[in-house]
Amino acid sequence: MSRGEVLTAFPTGSLDEKIEALSEGDIQKILAVFREKLDASAAAFLYSCVHCGLCAEACHYYLATGEAEAMPAAKLELVNRIFKKYHSLLGRKLRPLLGAPALSRELIREWVDSLFGRCTLCGRCSLNCTMGINIFTLIRAARSALAAVGLVPPGLQSTVETAIRSGNNMGISKENWLETIAWLEEELQNEVGEPEVRLPVDRRGAKILYAINPREAMFFPLSISAVGKIFYAAGEDWTFSSVNFDVTNYGLYSGDDEAAATMSARLLQAAEELGCCEIILAECGHGFNSNRWEAPQWLGQEQKLRVRSILEIVAEYIRDGRIRLDPARNAKLHTLHDPCNLVRLGGIIEEQRYILRHAVENFIEMHPNREKNYCCGGGGGQLAMSNFAKRRIEAGKIKAEQVRATGAEVVATPCHNCIDQLMELKKHYQLAIEIRTVCEIAAEALIITPRAKR
C-alpha cells in the first residue's frame, strides 16, 4: 500500500475505531515496517535496556504527572516487547520470562497513546540513560510503523498532508506569501528608513536561500522582518523561494519517512534551482534537526549544500564585525529556552548565547540548560495533536517552573513550536513574561548604518 492509499484508508472516525478496524494484514504491515526501521544501532539499544528506571525523572511527562506509563523505560518497553517477541534471538523461546507478548490491538492502542501522546522525542531520557539508549529514535521507529497503517493522530497527520499538498504546513498560497513579503518589505523600509531594504524572492544566484516556519508568515511576521533587517545590515546576498519556503518537516514527528524526504527535498530543489550555495534555516528546532541532520538519511544522499541555522550566521556576523548591536536597547532581564531539536539533538548550543550576550544587557540562564534543558512540551508534534493537549499543558509545568525561577521578563527561544507552547504555558501558569525569538531580540539591538555611509 502506498502512502497516498494509507491516507484514505481511514477517512473518518477516531483512532480507537481505526485500531478496531485493523485487519490481520494491517497488523502484519505494522510489524514489517517496524522491522524495516530497525538497524544495528536500534537492535543493540533494544538488547541493552535493564529496566533500571533511572531515566524516569529525565522526562517532563513523568515529572509533571508521576504516571508510571510516562517513564521513558515504560515507553521503550512497549517498543521492546515487539522486538523481543519477533526479532530478538531468544525472545520467542523465552516469552514469559522476558515479557514479550504478540502485537495485539491493545498494544497498538498503548503505542498510539504513549508513543504519540506521552513523548516529545526530545531525547532528554537518552542523555540520562545508564546504557546510553537513544530512546527517541526507537519511539520514532514505532511511530513509523503506526504511520504505515494510518494511525497517526489526525491533527499531526493533517499537518503533514497540508505540507505535502500545498508545499507548506499552513497551506499558504504563493499569492498570499508574495503579498505578505511585499507588505513586510514596505514596513521594513519605513522602519529602517532605507528604500534599499529588500526581502528578495527567487533571486537567482543569491548565496543564501532562507527558509522560514510558515507560522511566521501567518502569525509572527516580526520574525521575518527581524531577519530581513539583520541580512540588510550585514549586506548579505540572500533570497526567499516563492514556492518552497517551509523549514518545518512534521514527517519527523509522524514517522513518515517518505513524506519527510519529500519535504526536505523541496528545500534542496529550490536552492539548487536558484543557484544558492547554502540553505539557512529560520529559528525552528525540528526544522533544523530534519533538514540539517535527518534529511540526508531520508533522501539516501550526502548533503550537497551547506545547511546551517540562522543563529550560526548571525553569530558569525557579530564575530566578523558585519553587524553591530547595542545591548542597551534590550535592558529587561532575559533568559533563554533551549529547543531540544536545535540544542540537544542539533548541536547549536553556544551561538544563541553568543548573540544574546551582545544583544541584551541582562541575561540569566535557566537551570538546567543547554543539552540538559527540559523540553517545553511543544515538540514531538504535540502542538498539532489536540487529543493530547491536556497532557501537553500538564507536562509543560516543569518548563513553567523553570522560567518562573529565573525571574526573567523576556524568554528568548529560537523555535516557533517552543514559542507556541510557551505562550500557552504563560497563559495557563500565569507567567509574566514576553516571548521572543533570538533574531527578534538581535534585530531590536541592531545599529543600522545607512548603505551610503558604509
Next chain:
Amino acid sequence: MTGLRFGVLLSLICSLALLAWQVLHARSFGQQRPLSRPRGKPHRGIFYSLGPGMLPWEKESAAKHLPTYLAGVLYHAGIFAAILLSLGLAVQVDIPKPLPTLFMVTMAGGFLAGTGLLLKRSLKPSLRYISCPDDFLANILVDIFLLTGLLSVSFPALVSFFLATAILTFLYVPLGKIRHCFFFFYSRVLFGSYFGRRGVLPPESRAKRRDKA
C-alpha cells in the same frame, strides 16, 4: 568437583559464544552510514560516553539517585570479584593473600547492594511497572552467586555450591538482561558517536567553541 570446575569454564565459553552471536545478530540488521556533514567528532563523544559521561556530576539521573548509582557500582564490583574468584577456583590458581579477603569484602558489598536493588524493584510501584520476571530472576540469581562466593571464602565446603551457581549464572547471562555486560559498551559507543558527531558531546568541545566565539 572437577566436573563443576570444568562446567564453570564450559558455561562461560557458551555464554560468551551466545553473547557474541547476539552482537552479530544486532549487527545483521545493517546500518546506513551517516550522510550529514559532521559538526563534532564521534570519537570524542565515545570517549566522553564511556568515561566522564558516566559520572554523577555529569549525569543528572546518577546525581539524583546517588545511593542507587553507588549501589550499582558496588554491585558490579562484587560481581566482577565473584567472576574472578570462580575462574580462579575453576583453573585451580592459588589466589595470593590478601586477595581472598578483598574479594570477600567486595562480594559482601555487592550482595548487600544487589539485595537493596532487588528490594527497591519490589517495593517501588513505578519500578514494578516496568519490570518483567527476568528483572527479578537475574537479580536473585546474581545475589545467590555473590552470597555463595562470599561464604565459600570462609567455608571451603561451600565451594561446590558457589561453582554450581556460577555455572547457572554464566548460562543465564545471554538469556536475559545480564547480557548488558556486552551491550552496555556497544550502546555507549553508539550513543557517544551519535552525540559526538552532532557536536553535542563532550561539553568541553563546546566550551572551546564558545571561547573561540
